[in-house]
Amino acid sequence: RPVGRALGNPPEWQDVLLNVPPIQQQFHWDCGLACSRMVLRYLHPVSEDDFEKACWELKLTQSVWTIDLAYLMHHLQIRHRFCTQTLGVDKGFRTQNFYKKHFDTEEDRVNKLFQNAESQGVVVKQCSVSVQEIQAHLEQGHVAIVLVNAVVLTCELCASPVKYCCFLPVGQKCFCRKPEYQGHFVVLCGFNKSAGSIYYNNPAYSDRVCCTSFRNLEDAWRSYGTDEDILFVFKDS
Numbered sequence: 001r002p003v004g005r006a007l008g009n010p011p012e013w014q015d016v017l018l019n020v021p022p023i024q025q026q027f028h029w030d031c032g033l034a035c036s037r038m039v040l041r042y043l044h045p046v047s048e049d050d051f052e053k054a055c056w057e058l059k060l061t062q063s064v065w066t067i068d069l070a071y072l073m074h075h076l077q078i079r080h081r082f083c084t085q086t087l088g089v090d091k092g093f094r095t096q097n098f099y100k101k102h103f104d105t106e107e108d109r110v111n112k113l114f115q116n117a118e119s120q121g122v123v124v125k126q127c128s129v130s131v132q133e134i135q136a137h138l139e140q141g142h143v144a145i146v147l148v149n150a151v152v153l154t155c156e157l158c159a160s161p162v163k164y165c166c167f168l169p170v171g172q173k174c175f176c177r178k179p180e181y182q183g184h185f186v187v188l189c190g191f192n193k194s195a196g197s198i199y200y201n202n203p204a205y206s207d208r209v210c211c212t213s214f215r216n217l218e219d220a221w222r223s224y225g226t227d228e229d230i231l232f233v234f235k236d237s
Contacts, residue, residue: 016138017190017199017209018042024206032064032185034203035145036072039187039233042143046076063102066147066229067113067124069185074122079234082124086227088114096225098181129230131214134198135191137232143189145231146200149223150184155202155210181225186210 020042025034033055040046054075060068070082088111093099117124137144189209190199198217202210212220222228 015190015192015194016135018138018141018143020143020187020189020201022201022206022208023203025203027062029062029064031203032066032069032145033060035185035187035201036069038201038203039073039143039145040076040078043078043233043235050076063106065106065110065113066145066185066227066231067110067117067122069145069231070117070122070124071113071120073231073233074120079236080123081232081234082122082229083127083129083232084124084227084229085126085128087124087126090227093225096181097179098183098225128228131198131218134188134230135193138188138191141235143187143233143235145185145187145233146217146221147226147229148184148186148217148220149225150182150220151179152216152223153184153186153212153220154216155212156197157208157211181223183225 020038023034023037023041025031037051040051054072058068058071058075060072066082066084070080073080089103089107091107094103113122114124134144185203187201187203188198189201191197191214192199196214197211198214199209199211200217202208220226221230
């Protein structure tokens, strides 16, 4: 069974597969930044110095939320639209293992980002997004960064699932025990309507395009903990 679909020309039955270069995350916490690098390289190259400078100016730390990525896109003059179910931090996340370590220090910061978004030119909408809207976005050559529960997301092409230790800090002991929720960013880059499949780049890897069913994507994306966050990014930026 193939490990993942090789990059290159899509087969004849492929509806849409955008040439978004896979970039692997370097740490347990920077999947969102790796996804941003993929998107920027697809749109128009931004130098590593400019990217690092933007991250420094925005004071991005080891806790990166979707709203941070929206601010990053705006900072680099990339047209975007961030759709979410919650304009701010859901206080219920305080009890989740994934969030509770940084929750108290991050709650005020993230809420202020949401409050100031409009005045700063960052486009944020409180709404639910359909799979059909995602398809229409991809058909136009645009891409999207989506927050998913990595515990639920399953690639149909990969020979083995991602080990959860891939997302743990270096040196932290891992027993690969399946957690309840593992927030993770991926880049949506194509779909096959007839097969009901969607293609995405997973920053856990550097050598493949992953694929799952629309149903599995929705389950992972609409899991409690994600707020159904999706950052639409436009090629005509």
